[in-house]
Amino acid sequence: MFQNKICIVTGAAQGIGKAVVERFYSQGAEMVYALDMNDKALMEAYSHIERVVPVTINICDRAAIAELVASIQAQFGRVDVLVNNAGVTRDALIDKMTEADWDLVIDVNLKGVFNVTQAVAPLMMENNYGSIVTMSSVVGTDGNIGQSNYAATKGGVIAMSKSWAKEFARKGAQVRSNCVAPGFIETPMTADLPEKVLNMMKEKTPLGRMGTTEDIANGVEFLASDKSSFITGQVLKIDGGLVL
Structure with missing residues (x-):
């Protein structure tokens, strides 16, 4: 599905990002650039895998990002898929x-x-082709107590993504921009939550469980691939029915 595709995934050392990198790799991507600040986790995950390039980088460092993209352009002439997954919480x-x-x-x-x-x-x-998938959250669409900073960013990336869907295609380029909005997902970010909180969230979810990183990778795979070639400016909720 991703043969001959050059992909970039941020926040790739663990959790959802790692699942997405592994999905692109298993689907035949020509090269996947796995970006994260956690050098140790990156090396442990990818140093032995061909066609995956671990890159220790801070996405807040604009110069470093520009240099990386310039090097990818010099080598391959293109980036076909970008998954904006990196994120933090401070609730x-x-x-x-x-x-x-x-x-x-x-x-x-x-x-x-x-x-x-x-x-x-x-x-x-420039290449008239590309798919950008940005990780939002149901918190970005519906809010959550104690997460006003996180909700502001996740709502913000939806607004940016919709703007980009219009902007990047305005001259006819087949460049798409979509969001995935996960619900309550089993990741290192949720692993330390108290058991009662986990059980409460499962009870609130109609499908009765937490989502997995594979559930999210399924949605990212679809939006990043040509199977969704006529979909742009959309938000795909993957939340087990948590927000209806």
Whole structure:
């Protein structure tokens, strides 16, 4: 499905990002660039795998991102798929949220997505082809107590993605931009939650379980592939019915 495709996945060291990298690889991608700040986890996951290039990088570092994309362009002349997955949480009620925690989440989850997309999109438009999939959340569509910073970023990436769907194709380029909005997913980010919280969220989910990283990778695979070639500017919720 991804034969001859050059792919970039951010936040690729673990969880959803790792599942997406592995999916692209298993579906025959020519090369997958796996980006993350966690050098140790990246090397453990990918150093032995051909056609996957682990890149230790901070998506808030605009110069480093631009340099990476320029090197990919020099080698392959294109980027076919971008998955903006990197993100962080710093949860707190509004009266207890620090400015530092607000700024960090905004910088990584919103500006970081902007940085990477700004570097990649012109190359896609030049080549008249590309699919951008950005990870949002049901928190970005419906909000959540104690996550005003996270919700702002995840709602923000939806707004950016819809704008990009119009902007990148305005001159006829087949460059698409969509979002995936996961619900409650089994990842390292949720692994440390108390058992009662996990059970409560399962009870709130009509399908009665947490989602898996493979569930999310299924949706990303579809939106990144040519099977969704007439879909752009959309938000695909993968949440087991949590938000209806």
